[in-house]
Amino acid sequence: MNDGLKGGLLATRKALGQRIVPVRKRMKLKRFAIRLISLPRAFAIWTKYLRSPKYILPGGLELNVKLSLPELQLLLLDGWYHDFEIFGIKTGMLHPNQRCKQGALFALIDRAVSICREYGSLVRGVELFCADGYYANCAIRSGASEMYGIDIDNYYITKARIITKVLGNSVKVRFDCRDVFDLKDTFDFCICAGGLYHLSNPHELLRLLATKIRVALIIQTVYSLKNMSSSYFESPAPGWAHGCRFSLRYLVQMVKDTGWTILSESTNQLEGNMRLEDRGSVYLLCVPAR
Numbered sequence: 001m002n003d004g005l006k007g008g009l010l011a012t013r014k015a016l017g018q019r020i021v022p023v024r025k026r027m028k029l030k031r032f033a034i035r036l037i038s039l040p041r042a043f044a045i046w047t048k049y050l051r052s053p054k055y056i057l058p059g060g061l062e063l064n065v066k067l068s069l070p071e072l073q074l075l076l077l078d079g080w081y082h083d084f085e086i087f088g089i090k091t092g093m094l095h096p097n098q099r100c101k102q103g104a105l106f107a108l109i110d111r112a113v114s115i116c117r118e119y120g121s122l123v124r125g126v127e128l129f130c131a132d133g134y135y136a137n138c139a140i141r142s143g144a145s146e147m148y149g150i151d152i153d154n155y156y157i158t159k160a161r162i163i164t165k166v167l168g169n170s171v172k173v174r175f176d177c178r179d180v181f182d183l184k185d186t187f188d189f190c191i192c193a194g195g196l197y198h199l200s201n202p203h204e205l206l207r208l209l210a211t212k213i214r215v216a217l218i219i220q221t222v223y224s225l226k227n228m229s230s231s232y233f234e235s236p237a238p239g240w241a242h243g244c245r246f247s248l249r250y251l252v253q254m255v256k257d258t259g260w261t262i263l264s265e266s267t268n269q270l271e272g273n274m275r276l277e278d279r280g281s282v283y284l285l286c287v288p289a290r
């Protein structure tokens, strides 16, 4: 079968599947099935862990907080967005996109925290689109005093709270399941990674952040390597029912137009994404335009 025909059939099957069981519902069913299947193994590990106070997690970290059976199950057996190996917990395979993104993000988080310190010793940050709270915990490691994580997916927020407890950061990091536009408080710095392209109106979020973030904004986002025009912005994103896609030049102008000065810019490619539309990845450190 030629590739075009195979692609067409796959797309039809996917479209039909999505109509019968919507994507979110299918994801929920899949997560439920994984939890059900993994329950006996989780129970066995949990009883062992109750008997022995020293339980060493895959990755080498000693588990020294009390967890309930569902918490232990979610920690050990279910899929994670990130691998927490740098903290001593091997939560899964290191995804190629995490490998491509995290070096640049660690450097920007370090820089943002140190710029914030010039304004005071207490550094409060927010991570938008936080999923399992990986970068919020990384910010604590980089010296942030407090972090607040937001994501609309309650499953990831639950996992974020569990791993944060295991890492001993629960007092410093809290999470809420809410939309990024529902940001109430103000913060010294913000990590906005893997998120702008999920919105149909990223301009509005950047404008909102200009009223909420006092010192530094870190942006990482996908951009299109297929359309490089400075006017390229499209919503929904190509092949998606939501989100948007833009060129690098469009993004840079949008960031400037919404009240930010860019201090540093770097790019690379997301090796886990095949399509040119999804492969560009940019890392910006911004401060409020004065």
Ligand SMILES: C[S@@+](CC[C@H](N)C(=O)[O-])C[C@H]1O[C@@H](n2cnc3c(N)ncnc32)[C@H](O)[C@@H]1O
Binding pocket: 081, 128, 129, 130, 131, 150, 151, 152, 153, 156, 178, 179, 180, 181, 193, 194, 195, 198
């Ligand atoms: C690609 S993941 C990013 C994870 C992490 N920040 C990173 O860069 O590795 C995108 C996350 O954004 C969340 N998300 C999408 N739209 C959102 C919205 N409007 N408000 C809050 N979270 C949202 C999704 O649930 C998902 O967990």
